[in-house]
Amino acid sequence: MADAKVPDAKQGAKPAAQPQATAVPTVGGFRLLAERTKGASELAQRFAEISFLEMTQDKDTLSVLNVESRDLRKDPALFSIIKFMPSRIEVTYTCLANTSPKKRRLDVLRHFLNILTIADDCYSVDMKQVCQLLESSMADMTEYVSSDYDKLFSTYDSLKSDHAALAKKVKDLTESTSALSKENYDLKNRNDELSVKLKGLETLSDSVLSLKIQEWLSEHKGEINISDFSKVFNVPETRVEQMLNKLVTEGYLETKG
Structure with missing residues (x-):
């Protein structure tokens, strides 16, 4: 029979990307x-x-x-x-x-x-114990699903409300015949920054970043230069490393060696 102890990491060639230390499970x-x-x-x-x-x-x-x-x-x-x-x-x-x-x-x-x-x-x-385990897990599942949807819709409503409010302020100030004051200028810049950040989050969500990494590996013979990738897609190197580690952990990628 095989030993059930956690095996040591295999020795050999280093992976193409070295991740930062991950949190202990x-x-x-x-x-x-x-x-x-x-x-x-x-x-x-x-x-x-x-x-x-x-x-x-x-x-x-x-x-x-x-x-x-x-x-x-x-x-x-x-x-x-x-x-x-x-x-x-x-x-x-x-x-x-x-x-x-x-x-x-x-x-x-x-x-x-x-x-x-x-x-x-x-x-x-x-069977009473089995039923108790199932009942407890069903309660956890209901709470897990409900809380996730509540958080999702709450975050969506909050972002939508904030963005709409800022857009209205910018529109009102832009249509005004009076000269732009420093406050108007700061509000417009703030709205532009939020719009850029929001667009960046939409176009480079975790799922999109995951696809970009896999496309890069496909086009570069299974290798990735984290620094080059980070500059091309304007993504922090630490986030690229974390996503690489996640893809390997979840079985979507395999390291060489």
Whole structure:
């Protein structure tokens, strides 16, 4: 069986882009009380044919590791460990800094329930506990979705209202027959700055920046000079590095080496 410990980063050629130090993932978990009815070795055979799982056995405990993504250094960034013990099942998982903890818990719970179906006759499970886990996760999902939409619409309404108010002030001042005062001049400049920033945010959102990076790599034989890319698209180098790390972590890109 493969060792479930987090492996060291592979040695070799350095990646084309060196990212800044990323935030350490947080750790979460939950447990399910259940009596195991079959041995750990027989349980391990159930998972042996699932290629993306790694296992290790310590006495009566079988640990099942699922590495979902790695960073640019090839270190595991997003993963979960399910420990099958004689009288309980424990789940431990990581959550990235830019991911909602509630959404991450839902994803891990779905993976856990899929794994549990494979070992259904190896444990005597109290369905009340399973229902409690599901009920708690459903509540998290409702709160997560509702809060995200509330924040989205609140931000949109606020930006729309601010932009409309500034545009009206500029129009009124421009149409005035009196000479522009210093206050009018400052307001117009401020509106121009906000318009430029708003346009920049619209044209270089995270999704657009992600596409530009992938197009650049396609046109430059899989290599990227962060300084050149930053100058062409007027994007800070730190943001380019962060997006590269995110694309690798989420599996959209692979580093050479």
